[in-house]
Amino acid sequence: MDRSDFFIQNRGESALAHPGAIQLPLVSFVLTGEPDDDFAQVIEAVRKQSYPRFEAILVDASATASSHAALERQIAGDHRFQIVSVDTDPGPFGRAFLGLAAAEGEFITFLDATELPLPNFAAIHIQTHLASRHSVAFTASPFFTARPERDGPSSPLSEPSAAWPQPGTPVLRLACIDDSAFADLASRVALIEPTRQGWTTSSDAAKMYRRFILDLLDPQAVAATEQPSSASTHYAPLCQMLGGSASIAIPLSSPRPTALPEPTASREAGSRTAIDERNTLRVWAANGSDFVRRIGSQRYWNGLALLLVGPQPGQSEMPGPAQIAARADGLLPLLSSAFGERQAIHQLDERLPRPAVLAVLKEQYGGRLPLHVQIALRTTVLRRMREAVRQYLRARKARGRKRRAMRG
């Protein structure tokens, strides 16, 4: 009997390479909770995962001898679980960040002690990561509730992707997901382009991130003084902008029945605050030169502009110049250091209303703008003309290429 963990076209791992040459990725569950939360149920839920390679990091935020002993009892010697203890509670994001530092998996899921993954949680998420036509930064699945699925941009769950492989397609298949479960998954996955904003702020989804992308987004590395509200509010929007995501319209985890009142929402995810917006912007700006290389200049600067002019948390209207300037506080030095000041001003001027750009610059330089800043603003028209000519030439070249291809 073939005991392979995965197959490609009915060939198990032992038929694909010599023993030990390939293996499935390790999933790290980072389990956090408020001080004095009981981890017993979430430990049990993680222990029942059908996916064969996982570990769990329990972050004990109220570490005492008795809390540690209680967790040790619950783990019961299971080597896949480890405890990270901290005397002073570092807050929701701090707890998640501590757990992340101890995690070794290539894929990471942050769960609150109140969120219980179903046994197929990790399997379905990894299957989606490894079989999607596009490899994405994270996958997301809703909590199991009695509520109907949401519509609207915050939850694009009703748009299964035609590009997702059907059961017969030659992709990597996990042994713990049978044909009917795979077919069901295929009809319920939507690949979400990086440019699509908004839905990641949805607080009723559990996510599985690629670890290497989280490491690019460390808020502490850019000296953010205020802590994000949670792992999800910080990482999800940035991961979405960098690598896109896949939305799985199958509820794969349930909050503990007694934990939260309806409507159900993740306590770990919470909702984004103005501090989260500022942290997101700072991480985006401070990593500018790296991100531009990875996603291209257009996507980078458009993303920055969207972060600046998007509606404030709790508001639906576009912010005015003063609000944009407040949001951009401290941003210009980061952008200038990554791209040079003139380039940063030009790019902002291309995408923001002029009054907003002036407000950002006055916030930085005071009422009287230095001469070099004024020159940078005035040469924008020339730059636009040059860009228009460049675009025209590029389009003409592409048309010529296409004509030659058609003739060939």
Place this chain on the structure above:
Amino acid sequence: MNEAEWRQTYGVSGSENLPLVTIIAINWNYATYLLTALRSAVAQDYPRLEIIVLDNGSQDDSPSLIKAFVEQHPQVRFIQLMRNIGQFGAAHHILTQHRVAGDFASFLDTDDFLFPHFISHHIRAHLLLNNGADVSTGDTLQIDQNGTIVAGNMPHWWKEPAADRPGWVETRVSTHHDTPRQLSLTLIPPSQRRWFWHPGTSIVYRRQKIERLMQAIRDPIEVKFALDASAAPFCHTEGGSIMLNEPLSGYRIHGRNSSVTAPQLQHLDSGRASFVKGNKRQERWFRKNFRKQRTA
């Protein structure tokens, strides 16, 4: 598996000899991954194989590992160079200075590995289609230094639903079984100029065609030049390419790749900036070589 069994298994009828395929493994300081690659070469289920391992002046344990491997597998030929002449240089050296008998050639980077049916699937596609294509490519898993799978395929511009793919033909070809199986392949016309192939190890070339490329080269080959960057477009020019959509090999991302630093995602490029510059430099060198040849 003998030839008759192979024809039966893979649904390719006929009685003539199957084409000989040469796997050329080129190694430079990859002692850590070398044996996985070499084992994957000798584990191929294709019956007519020639396997050559070239060591490019490695300074790690590679030469002794290869020697021990060759002792256990006498069908493998070993060529040892005293200094590193680069991957392209090594391919050029083998194809111009040594006897390579295969009708098709596959170049195995020794940090990657092949699934046991890699050669069989490529050759089956060439035999069933018989469309004169000189190059075929198959998708690949992305794996890390420990062999952990980090992505189920490679990202490409043409995987975008809205990508413009003029002349590309999604085709189905039947095997010659009593109950034929439909194989799904994509044929890419010679007019396609953008890069669309999977990484080097995932490509199989017709040997005569790639030999023509090697014979045309006059200028010194820089150590950093990659074989596939010139060989795939060159071999594509007349007969186009065959694309197999199934992952047939493992592409390893380990921190020492010349091209990437992390898993490649569809919307997130983990490529090294130096690789892009190197590619452009190689392109200029390649064009110059062929201008010289035409002038001569």
